[in-house]
């Protein structure tokens with residue numbers, strides 16, 4: 369049979385839209401004009417510990433789509449929207465945890481991939497040869513935003529997001545690499561940011577650095593709350609902890625302030641992205657206590673279908689401790705004292721930091737008692753920094769208290 373590629377490409381876009389994607393375009397497979405910017409970004413070390421971005425093989429695969437699917441001829445790029453409203457009072461209430469919108473429901477990898485695989489199956493029935501296709505959703509060494517821009521879906525905002533002028537940026541990108549040639553869309557040419565720099569001004573950690581000489585938007589991922597709470601495996605740099613507020617998993621601030629997102633985002637129609645109650649602005653204490661009651665394996669089992677498993681139990685507890693310290697309320701002391709005896713030093717060290725920010729004798733007592741038995745050297749340093757950060761003038765009173773009161777949380781579940 370002779371294939372009308374123009375008509376087939378159009379039918380594929382329409383099918384993508386009717387299967388729940390809000391944008392769909394086809395990108396050509398010629399090499400990216402932006403690999404140099406990518407390499408420079410890596411050379412500057414702005415990717416931090418995300419080695420999957422810097423490994424030689426992964427950089428070269430980004431430069432060459434053919435190494436991912438031989439004979440790739442075109443790429444379908446889709447956008448799947450996930451915007452959900454914040455529950456009332458969140459994120460202003462420092463006692464509640466903020467989890468980024470994309471992670472409040474089920475894991476998007478599965479949701480988007482299933483839809484892409486269905487599209488590939490349908491396309492296979494429309495051509496005379498056997499279709500070879502591969503679906504990607506944040507899962508491979510591919511410049512996804514670059515391909516989205518080349519497929520006409522949007523421009524690179526100064527917040528580094530791929531933004532569509534009518535939909536904002538609260539969408540996942542999904543890609544279907546195809547070994548058939550389909551007519552591609554025009555790349556998205558304009559930059560709609562203009563003189564706006566709301567995202568740069570709002571970023572609490574100064575991670576967004578504006579555009580470089582070539583026009584590429586630059587992020588220092590090492591300072592981004594999303595990186596610190598999800599990708600970083602070790603301790604969060606001390607100077608950044610107070611800037612994270614109550615964000616315990618990911619961050620949406622640079623999208624929240626973007627005029628295109630605030631104007632055009634509408635709640636998602638995808639049921640899988642509806643927030644699970646435990647991730648929809650939960651009280652920090654509840655979240656920390658729940659995590660403390662689970663082992664690492666139990667955590668992975670319990671939250672198997674959620675993106676939050678990427679941080680692991682230790683990572684998420686570390687983040688919750690930082691947020692409890694930023695809240696700074698005495699009410700947080702029992703949960704933090706329980707975290708101070710957690711099996712994971714990463715959790716104990718951040719719990720110590722948090723207790724050091726709480727101006728209450730119970731916090732001082734928990735730290736003092738742990739200092740006597742703590743064996744991990746980094747955690748010991750965190751405890752002694754926390755003790756010395758406590759207000760000197762109050763110390764005599766606290767020392768006195770410590771002789772008369774029990775240390776809170778010593779019978780904690782961890």
Ligand code: B12
Pocket residue numbers: 401402403405406409418421468469470505506507508509510511512513514524527528529530531537538539540541542582583584585587589592594595598599617618619620622
């Ligand atoms: C590593 C990564 C991160 C890192 C680094 C983020 C970053 N900005 O690079 C961290 C952990 C911080 C992160 C955070 C988030 N991420 Co992320 N992340 C990725 C990942 C895996 C790779 C991105 C990457 O390669 N970065 C390196 C930079 C250099 O590459 P780039 O962003 O593509 O930048 C391009 C431009 O600089 C451009 N360029 C170069 N020169 C020039 C010149 C001009 C003139 C222009 C205009 C452009 C230009 O080319 C570069 C290369 O393509 C992608 C998936 C993927 N495989 O692409 C998801 C992805 C980018 N993340 C995504 C999401 C949703 C998020 C978060 C919103 C999650 C959250 N709520 O916490 C935040 C947003 C933070 C932010 N402002 O970026 C979505 C973004 C969707 C969208 N609409 O843009 C993606 C595409 C995943 C997906 N499939 O949906 N992420």
Ligand code: SF4
Pocket residue numbers: 527570571572573574575576587591592593594618619620621622623
């Ligand atoms: S996600 Fe948050 S921390 Fe990261 S760049 Fe945006 S505003 Fe800054």
Ligand code: SF4
Pocket residue numbers: 525526527528560561562563564565566567568622625626627628
């Ligand atoms: S907030 Fe302003 S500068 Fe930042 S991405 Fe949106 S439009 Fe561009």
